[in-house]
Amino acid sequence: MPRVLMCPPDHYALRYEINAWMHLENQPDLALARQQWQRLYEHVRRIAQVELVSPAPECPDMVFTANAGLIVGDREVLLSRFRHPERRVEEPHFRRWFEEHGYTVYTMPEDCPFEGEGDILYAGERYLAGYRKRTEICAHRLASEYLKHEVLSLELVDDRWYHLDTALFVLDERTVVYYPGAFDLYARRVIEEHFDTLHVVEEEALRFACNSVVIDHTVLMPAGCPLITALLERRGYRVIPVPMSEFIKSGGACKCLVMFLER
Amino acid sequence: MRTEIITLDGHIIDSLTLSKVLDILVSTGVDYEIRRFEIGKTHDETSHAEILVRAPDEESLQRALHEVQQHGAVISQENAKLQPAPQDGVFPDGFYSTTNLETFVRIEDTWILVERIEMDCGIRVSRTDTGWRAECVPLHRARKGDLFVVGTAGVRVTPAPRREAESVFHFMGSEVSIEKPKARIVQAVARAIRDTKASGRKVLFVGGPAIVHTGAAPYLERIIRAGWIDVLFAGNALATHDIEYALYGTSLGVALDTGIAETHGHEHHLRAINTIRALGGIRQAMEKGVLKGGIMHACVVANVHVVLAGSIRDDGPLPDVITDVMQAQDAMREAIQGVGLALMVATTLHSIATGNLLPASVTTFCVDADADTVIKLTDRGSHQAFGIVTDCAFFLKELAEQLCGKE
Numbered sequence: 001m002p003r004v005l006m007c008p009p010d011h012y013a014l015r016y017e018i019n020a021w022m023h024l025e026n027q028p029d030l031a032l033a034r035q036q037w038q039r040l041y042e043h044v045r046r047i048a049q050v051e052l053v054s055p056a057p058e059c060p061d062m063v064f065t066a067n068a069g070l071i072v073g074d075r076e077v078l079l080s081r082f083r084h085p086e087r088r089v090e091e092p093h094f095r096r097w098f099e100e101h102g103y104t105v106y107t108m109p110e111d112c113p114f115e116g117e118g119d120i121l122y123a124g125e126r127y128l129a130g131y132r133k134r135t136e137i138c139a140h141r142l143a144s145e146y147l148k149h150e151v152l153s154l155e156l157v158d159d160r161w162y163h164l165d166t167a168l169f170v171l172d173e174r175t176v177v178y179y180p181g182a183f184d185l186y187a188r189r190v191i192e193e194h195f196d197t198l199h200v201v202e203e204e205a206l207r208f209a210c211n212s213v214v215i216d217h218t219v220l221m222p223a224g225c226p227l228i229t230a231l232l233e234r235r236g237y238r239v240i241p242v243p244m245s246e247f248i249k250s251g252g253a254c255k256c257l258v259m260f261l262e263r
Numbered sequence: 264m265r266t267e268i269i270t271l272d273g274h275i276i277d278s279l280t281l282s283k284v285l286d287i288l289v290s291t292g293v294d295y296e297i298r299r300f301e302i303g304k305t306h307d308e309t310s311h312a313e314i315l316v317r318a319p320d321e322e323s324l325q326r327a328l329h330e331v332q333q334h335g336a337v338i339s340q341e342n343a344k345l346q347p348a349p350q351d352g353v354f355p356d357g358f359y360s361t362t363n364l365e366t367f368v369r370i371e372d373t374w375i376l377v378e379r380i381e382m383d384c385g386i387r388v389s390r391t392d393t394g395w396r397a398e399c400v401p402l403h404r405a406r407k408g409d410l411f412v413v414g415t416a417g418v419r420v421t422p423a424p425r426r427e428a429e430s431v432f433h434f435m436g437s438e439v440s441i442e443k444p445k446a447r448i449v450q451a452v453a454r455a456i457r458d459t460k461a462s463g464r465k466v467l468f469v470g471g472p473a474i475v476h477t478g479a480a481p482y483l484e485r486i487i488r489a490g491w492i493d494v495l496f497a498g499n500a501l502a503t504h505d506i507e508y509a510l511y512g513t514s515l516g517v518a519l520d521t522g523i524a525e526t527h528g529h530e531h532h533l534r535a536i537n538t539i540r541a542l543g544g545i546r547q548a549m550e551k552g553v554l555k556g557g558i559m560h561a562c563v564v565a566n567v568h569v570v571l572a573g574s575i576r577d578d579g580p581l582p583d584v585i586t587d588v589m590q591a592q593d594a595m596r597e598a599i600q601g602v603g604l605a606l607m608v609a610t611t612l613h614s615i616a617t618g619n620l621l622p623a624s625v626t627t628f629c630v631d632a633d634a635d636t637v638i639k640l641t642d643r644g645s646h647q648a649f650g651i652v653t654d655c656a657f658f659l660k661e662l663a664e665q666l667c668g669k670e
Contacts, residue, residue: 126306137280137335141273141309150306153278153335186279194277 002215003049003262005065005097009037013060014250018084020159021251033246037063040220040242040254047215051261053097059090064252065259066165068094069105069116072146076104083113083134106146114139117259118163124173126150126194130164132157152194154187160206165255167205169212171198171219171237177212177228179205200228208244208253222253265324266367266421268298268339269331271312276302281312284331291327293318317421343368343417345388345410352403354385359412361386361399362420363623363644369417370395379596380622382644386412401596403589445653446661452628452651453665455604456491459626464603465493467625469617470558471610472500473632474655475514480505480558482659483608487561489667494568494598495558496617497610499580502545502559502571506581507535509557536579544582570594574612595620604628607648609655611636618645630658 012034014027044050055062067087069079077098082088098105108114119135121128126149131137133156144151154164158181161167167182168191176195180188181202191197200209209225219232223241232239244253275281288295299313314336318324328338346355363382367374370388377386378398387400388410397412405411412418459466474483486492504514512518516528525531539548546563548554562569571584572591585591599620607614607629614629618640621627627648629637637650651658664670 132333137273137333140278141335144273144307144309148307150274150277152274153280155283155334184283186283190277190279 001047001049002260003051004044005051005053005068005259005261006041006044006257007053007055007063007065009033009055009063011055011057011060012037012063012247012250015060016086018086019162019251021249023249026249028246028249030246036243036246037257040244040257043220043240043242044213044215044258047218051101053094056090056093059087059093061087061250061252062090062093063247064118064250064256065094066117066256067115067163068259069098070114070120070143071117071261072106072143073104075102076106076146078106078108078114078116078143078146080116080118081108081110081112081114081139083115108139108142112136112138112142114143115163118165118256120151121164121168121170122260122263123170123176123195126152128152128154128164128168128170128176128191130154130156130167133159133162135164152190154190155184156182156187157184158182161210162251163256165211166208166251166253167210169210169214169255171214171232171235177210177232179210181205182210198228198231200225204228208248211244211253211255213254213258220254222248265318265321266419267316267324267328268419269314269316269328269336270339271310271314271336273309273335274303274306275310275312275335277306280334281310284314284334284336287330287334288314288316288327291330292323293327339369339419340372341369341416342372343370343386343388343412344414345370346413348405348407348409348411350407352405354402354405355411355413357413358385359415359418360384363621363647365421365622365624366399367419367421368397368412369419370397374419379600381596381620383619386418388412401592404593445651445657448651448653449658449661449665452606453662455626455628456606456666459604460491462603465601466491467494467496467599467602467605467617468492469496469605469607469610469613470501471497471608471613472504472514473609474501474558474659475504475508475519476517477609477654477656478514478519479656479659480508480514482656482663484556484558484561485663485667485670486659487558487565487567490565491666492562492565492567494570494602495562496570496572496595496598496613498572498574498613499577499584501610502581502583503532503536503579505558506539506545506548506554507532509554509560510535510538533578536581539581539583540579568598570598572613572616592616592620599625606630607640608658611639614640615643615645618643618648621645621647623647630655 069077072078113136115134119130129140129151137153140151140153161182168178171177174196177198179200204225207224208222209228212219212221217237219237219239221239222244229239294317296315298315301311303310361384366377375397381399384399384401388397508514511531513528513531516531517524542548545559573580573584573586604626629640629648630651634652640648
């Protein structure tokens, strides 16, 4: 059974604007957010072992554990180095959790922003990595040294899809689901050359269809994405829609709330 | 022309990052050259590319660098390594050996242009009141303790500019021109000389004694008197036979107007040398009214900077000849400062010697009846040289007419 890391939304809030989705005047309903998180948690718990990291009051976005770092080996983690100071305060909390759980923690150089599993995704023989919005390409090369696997760099070109995991998810080792509009032409060519693909339409990409968690044949997907759901179901996947409206206000959804520790 | 070296590392092929960076360079209007490319042998292994970026000016360079840095291109940050010379006339082990191409060295994170670039030398770096200075220094000028660049780190060479398709020589196609319309080529050389002078740079003429033997001296004299030549390099022979002709009307004893060898004519050149030696030099012979014409006379009148370098087979030589070859080289080094065009006619020895000293940026023409001379010159690294295989009398006659009009 895979093992994942989540963080309860006790201190989740919208206190700053660091992406195209965040607007201070469009505050999330925190009670509803808690319900949505709880529902996702219940679904994940059925198919994976869930570890929890304690939320810190000064870190309203710590709930998005995908950005804590990237597992690069057996109990080895490459800790994130957030681009924005607003989120850098999360780093020591995640570091402490990993250290307390017996992980060797690696870090990126000061001048090399890297936002963990938000921007580098496992895809079987290789990893897919986004850059230019949060993570910089320098991190891809360093990550590939830790991972000892090929890392394909993909340029993100639309501010609304600022992390790779907002625009793409890996269905299986051969198949990628993505929204082409988030990527430049080179990245689209790289994706198409290396994978079978399913394209997400813009309308559903805006509902964070690409921010889905795949565990075996189950896809936990933000609610409201019928087209891609139908395509996945035709391939034999079970798609579970999870309402994510209150987290989308901060620019995150299912996948942002989950970090893979073991597959 | 501004250049910078960038490197790209990672899975740059499968990610198309390399293609993207190269496309960006082209679209930002800069030129590039892949200097090194190591491809990862397996999917997991990373690749490495070293790319020289060439931009017309600093602004376009910075714009291009800014763009490609976003995609992982790293600007070379290594400083040059320096070692002191262990003794006079000796470079430190592993010294960087120069080319004749524009070269920069990186000292304390700043790229510094190497002054007086010349092939087969070392780069001496010194601190001055205004900052670091780098200069090209031949082996014999190294002094114990001088700091020299060792290794290739922190050294950047600007490759020879591609010859422009529309340049006056595009029709020559090959480097050595034998089967080409000669008059057109002479026109092109004349135009290049005019352009050089117009841009405030000097014209260097390097000549051999065949100029005098073939009766071409008056054409060269005309060109010099008209002020087209600023610097002249030659050996004892050109000067001697020119003076022999001025004093006796012969060259190697042959009367140039009749082509008939004169009785005891073979002594003329030695008698000419003796006369000049007795008077103390060329200028003195002119002042005494003994030397009244010829190439050397014209050089003095036209204030041409003359360097006569001696060689092992010289007779005399004339007092003006520098017989220590290292001293002669140094005198030539001084004289080529500011030279923009070199015209080498009918001499292998002096052409190659001069070619060794010239930066590749100097437009160079080598005119000889023998294609070998031209080939030897380019084989020894003066790749910028255009070869023109033709008789020097024809060439200089045409050139004099082009530059000074028909007589």
